[in-house]
Amino acid sequence: MSTIDDLARGLALQKRDREATRARLLEAARLRFAREGYDATSVRDIARDSGVDATLIFRYFGSKKQLFDQATAADLPADLLEGPQEELVARMVRTVVDHDWSEYGGEHPLVAMLRSSAHEDARRRIRREVCDTYVNALRDLAEGEDAELRAELLSAWMVGIGILRSVVATPALAEARAADLAPHIETVATGLLGRPMSGTVDQRGESSRT
Known part of the structure; x- marks a missing residue:
């Protein structure tokens, strides 16, 4: 035994x-x-x-x-696509700015994958993840014509935030937190989606406007 x-x-x-x-x-x-x-x-x-x-x-x-x-297969925050619709963009920006991605060198995995964008498989994955996670969700929120284009423009803006923060490391954006970006998130998201959007995320799950 x-x-x-x-x-x-x-x-x-x-x-x-x-x-x-x-x-x-x-x-x-x-x-x-x-x-x-x-x-x-x-x-x-x-x-x-x-x-x-x-x-x-x-x-x-x-x-x-x-x-x-x-x-590079990261689990995005579970609440990213949940909660009030008007807070969706604020939640997306928060995953880039405030989420703990220390196991990926402190960068959002999508930004990290961009360093491998010369590799065809990596480009396909980036395209798939951006479209499936960001563009599609934003397109469904957009009101009026050109919803797909406006969703892609907003997605490009958010990806650009990640690139400037961690790859280029521009001084103001690299130091900014989600709260600093809140009024600009609201302005840009509202303008591109054609509906009122929040710049912040209420931790209690209630909409919070800046």
Whole structure:
């Protein structure tokens, strides 16, 4: 009986070790891809950052591309598309400005993926995530003609905020918080969507206007 118990404990320990190693590889990959992009990041860099042999990356993930896909697959805040419609843009901007993306080097994963935009797979993912997450939701809110165009313009504005903050690091925007942007969010979102929009998010779930 003790032999069976020892075997079970040994297998459980091996599983925990594999999971811990896999988690370290993902963490190192997120930071490397965010800072340097896909092409400039090597498997050896990630393995060295994780303190493991590079062969483990292929054992756990199959390829560098599959590691990239998993490392950059972020779960957006659960409440992003929930809550009052007039606060949607404010919630979207908050994910760029105030959300904790420290595991991605402090950047929104979408901005981090832009560093890999020379890679065709990355471009497709960026296009898909921007359209599915942002453009479609904003288009459904827009009133009047050219809803798709206005939704894309507003999405471009929000992506631009992320780029200027973390890639270009323009001084005023890099230091600004969501509260600082609130009146401008309201003005731009209201103008482009053709309906009253809020610049802030009420933490109690009630609409809060600036």
